[in-house]
Amino acid sequence: MNTAVSAREAEVLRLLGEHLSNAEIAARLVISVRTVESHVSSLLRKLDAPDRRALARYAPPVGGRAPLPAPVTSLVGRGRERAELAGLLVEHRQVTAVGPGGVGKTRLALSVAAQLADGYADGVGFVDLVPVTEPGLVAAAVADACGLGERPGVGMVESVLADLADRRMLLVLDNCEQVREAVAPFVERLLAACPRVTVLATSRAPLSAPYEQVYRVPPLSLAGGADSEAVALFVARAGAAAGRRPGPELAAGIAALCGRLDGVALAIELAAVRWPTLGLDGLTAGLSDQLRLLAGGRRAAARHASVAAALDWSHDLLAPADQQLLHRVSVFVGPFGVPAAAQVCGSPAGAVADGLGRLAEQSLLQVTTVAGGTGYRALASIRQYGLRRLAEAGGEVEARDRHLDWCLAVAGELTVVGPGWRARFDAVADELRAALGWAAGRPARRAAAYRLARELAGLTFGRNLVGESQALYEQAAALADDPALAAAALRSAAAVAGCRMRGDDAYRLRLAAAAAARSAGDAAAAAVDTASAASDAYRFAGSFVRPPEPARVVALVDAARESAGGDPAARAAVALAEAGVLADAYGGADGPATIAVPEALSAAHRAVGLAAATGDPLAESAALEALLSAQSWDGAPFAAADTARRRIVLVTDLAATPAAAHELTDALGEAAEASLGVGDLPAARGFARRLAAHPLLAEDGHRATSRLLVAGSLAVDVDEVLAASVRFRDGWRRAGSPAQPALGSAVAGVAMIHGLRGDRAAADEWRAVLGRLGAAPGRSHGYGAVFDAMLLLHRGDAAAAAERLAPEPDRVWRWVTWLWLHWYVALRAEAAVLAGAGEARDRVAAAARIVTGNPVAEAMVARAAALLAGERAAVLATSAALAAAGCRYQAARSLLLAGGEDAARGVAALGRLGVAARF
Incomplete structure (x- = not known):
């Protein structure tokens, strides 16, 4: 293991230990995301770590696995x-x-x-x-x-x-x-x-x-009398409290006292800290009374009788005001500050501060740190003791209600933006959860419980605790007295489920929202929810475990149409669902089935117009996604790319709600693909990097990086692909190595990159991953053909590349019309020329007509035409065009294919890219 970590790498490692994303690390260190990825890749090699999580183990303990708590005092005996x-x-x-x-x-x-x-x-x-x-x-x-x-x-x-x-x-x-x-x-x-x-x-x-x-675990040993472990503990703690140890003349009395405390460490320590003020005789007298009290009656069978004896004794030594303070602050489950305690106790902050100090002096509270200064925390046994006393005094309901009100105020003040908000949330999260648990079971506080559940759901979503967020939104819906509020919570829950790629949940929750809206008498809202459930069944079909039957979805669209009336939002939602039904109708394996593509385009345009009229950017973005799909089926990749960019503009600056986050991540992914389809590599990689850096996908590495890997592979950016592939594989494995055919293009791209590097073992490893993802139609004539042909051409096997690309594009239109068509026909033309195929001229001419306007594909086809005509200068000219388009690999190939003295320049350029020249 090479552990020569640079200063900058050490900074990156520290932030990895805090489980920040690459984008968050880049912002914290004021460097680019690409630089962070490079440092992460270097750390993986230096520390011989398989993934980012393993790296976090080498980081300082802040934010990662917490170190073992350091005891304030030493262990005596044992x-x-x-x-x-x-x-x-x-x-x-x-x-x-x-x-x-x-x-x-x-x-x-x-x-x-x-x-x-x-x-x-x-x-x-x-x-x-x-x-x-x-x-x-x-x-x-x-x-x-x-x-x-x-x-x-x-x-x-x-x-x-x-x-x-x-x-x-x-x-x-x-x-x-x-x-x-x-x-x-x-x-x-x-x-x-x-x-x-x-x-x-x-x-x-x-x-x-x-x-x-x-x-x-037995009590401390009492064997040996004055030399026992129990006496040693008392002497050590009493000495620390007084600044002087009890003399040996007291040893026998201390041993007797410890025996009456049953050798329980906490009881001994609580007694020892009072020795400086009460003396051994005062301790013996006071404790004697308490032990008699607890020796019989209703407490005799208590599991913690010996600890209760010590705590009862310590409690009775307090002034009544301090007793009441201990009871009330016991409702806090974690550290709390003076202002919070003052609100829960309903007392002035000054008096509360004095009382907390006295309780800390008596070891009934531990002093700790909270945001803003000194805080306090009760040990579990003392907290439970305080709660018992609080209930006995009849004050539990009031204190917990005050705690609930404090939690509502804190939750309302938290904002899911800005530096440090996560730490502020983490500091109070357990308090909010505990308060919700209390309120949810009390009919009188049902409304407050609903509000807290909604607030906490939003906060946990912002904290990327998406599973908890969905559950909280569903809990809020169950707590809502107003069915309209329940419907709103269920919509948010559905959006979170969508973010989690839990299509079945999203569908279920959308339909539940529709039912709640109908109960509220809001037919239009019910129509929106019903139509949205139908739309999601088509838009996000890949996230379903059991997609609904098409007939069921059509029935939902019909029901939504009947109840939509003239409401603009409902009409827009129904139009979007209708466009989805049409898309499914013409999406047969062999091309258009019963509905012509123009009808689908018309339906999508209508959906966009209706959605735009509502003023809801999320509705418009969803409709634009339907239009983009129809345009891709129509063989109009440039129109699809324009539509994809329109979506990005609509949703980029929206507040980070679950629905907006879901729409944005979907829009970024499709914008990256659409840009690749028209040869706009810089834009494609920009969208893909934004997607990879989205906080929602911080723990979802395979989803976050899949488009980045495709873009980087087509551009042959070896460093970016290698760095992103680590995160992809880590995320895929954490997710249980799911068989998701949609990830195939990313994995095939990584395998090709390793092939270009000459690393056959790594290429075989990624091809094995590809085999585990499941069959995908696009693997045959889409991404599979493109990446295979690129590698075969690189190795100089043009005949095999031509055979791999033998099918005519219009015979496999479904799988090459979208992202892969221009790449497919450009490589097909080049392979035919280099293989000396008789149909090379026809393929070049056909490709030139298709790729017009695509800077990368145009240059590649122009290179093929120049090679066919033997025009070396024209071949060289394509190198500059490809470099300007962001495709340095193809630019280097142009130099190499030009031959002569330029071939050496091409080999050198490939070497700088990390590619092995094999021609």
Whole structure:
């Protein structure tokens, strides 16, 4: 491994550890995205890392997998327990450290994890489940702690399992008790799917999972009296609190006190910090009363009786105002600041600040950092204790309602733009989720729960937590009292599902929105939703697992038409759906079936006109997509490219709503393809790079880079293709290596690039990936023919290239009319000339008529004509034209094909491109 990482590469590596996209890194470092991609490629080689996620492991811990929490104080004793627990982890893949609250499970687990860390190639992941209040968020907590993301098209559990499948690591799941029923099945699946992962859990009760090895953490040893571990802990903590250690004359009394505290570490520590002010006799007297109180009655059977005894004692030493403060701030699930506590407590900030300081002094709160300054956080056991006291005092509803109101205000203030907003959201996300969980179950706060669910759905979408966002929009719909509000939430949920490439979900949610709109008495809105569901079935057919039957879609269009009335938006939506039905009718494998292309064009133009009249840019963009498709079937690539650019202009500057993001990513992809179809390589690559840098696709590398790979392959930009292919393969594997024929052109392009480089092994590897994607018609006569012919011509096998391109374009029109027609006929003409085919002149002439206006294809056809006529000067002239069009590879080929002294220049130019000259 070569680890000579430059200063700039170190900066890039640090930001990779924060899981930023290339575009975000470029903006942060004020460099180009291309430069970032180059640094990432270099780091992959230097660090011998297979993908970006592996690189993140070499980054500083900020933003990636968090390091093990550093204990504020040292571990006292526990030598035997450490050895026993470490031994179990060597022999078993799932060990649960079980014991009462405050016994020291977490501290012991951290110590053992640090001790064993070097034995795990991928280190240790620490997951604090304290903030997790919903069972369904266990996997999300693991993903967050380990620096993982949600994969497109699968749930969070599947994403985590896939990301950890090949890692050798120790995963520490801390404080499992509150979500024990969810942790057990998650761990069972994790161990089955990730054979080299070992799990160390801490819980107050066994998880009752298969193959679980339970290790019961005992209290601190009391053996040895004054020399016991329990006494050693008390002496250490009391000494730290007082600045002087208790003298040996107190050892016997301390041992007795520790015995009455059952050797529970938390109880001993809470007592020790009070020793400087109360003395041993005061501690003994006060604790004696509390233990008697908890020895019987309703608390006798409590699981945490010994910790409760210590906490009750500490609680009763507080002033009444501080007791009430502890109760109320216990509603926070994570760190909180003074302003937040003041709002939840309904007290002046100054008084709250003083009280929080006193609670921190008594170890009932931990001091931490929050945005804006000092913050506080309660340990899980203390927080639960405070909540119990709050409920007993009858104040829980008021405090949680105040917490809910605070969360609503915070959510309303968060804006999904600008630097640092993600950190601000992350700091309060668990609070928002907890408040929503409380409010959703209270009929009196149903309206507030609806508002918070809507706000949180938008925020999680902006945070690229798209699976959670969809679920929240659906939850908001279920909470809405007004069916019109429910319909709006369902539309947003459908848009998010579309962004996730979950066509079945989007279709279902659109129809649910239509039903809600009908319940609200809004027939026009119902018509829009119904027609949109039908349109999506055609526009995004590739994202469906089970596409609806065509007859069902036609019936939806008929229903939407009947209820549309004269509403402009409804009429536009129906027109778009009708255009989709026509597109499907003429999309037969052998060309037009029952409907002529002009009718489809007419329907699309009508849809565009109606959509434009509504003033809704998203509706107009969708209609333009239908027009673009019809134009491509009509053999009008320049018109299609103009339409694609119109879409980009419409949607580029829209607010980043789910619907707008979905439309923009679709528009960028089609604009890149349309530009390639007419030989506008600079524009195509610009659109493709914008798509690759879109935050929505940050974790979806194969979708993000597919168009960039096609554009880079046609331009033969070796460096860009190699860099982007790493991200493509990483994303495809994270998604479970899906069989998606639509990705075939990107993979075929990468295979060709490796062939041009002379790397046959890499080319074969990518051709194997191509085989796993599934059959695609375009592979035969579209991208497959073009990329195969480019490589064959490069190797000098013109006869084989001519045979590969033998079919006449009008015989395979469906697969060459769109992106590939001009490339197909230009290469076909060149292959015929170089192979000395008798039909070469006719092919050159036919190609020249087709490619007029395409700067790359025109120059390639002109080169073929010049070669046929033996006009060396004309061949040379095409080199400058191709270079100006952004196709340096073809420019170099012109030099080489010209022969003579220019051939050496061509070989040198190919070498600078990273291409092996094989002629």
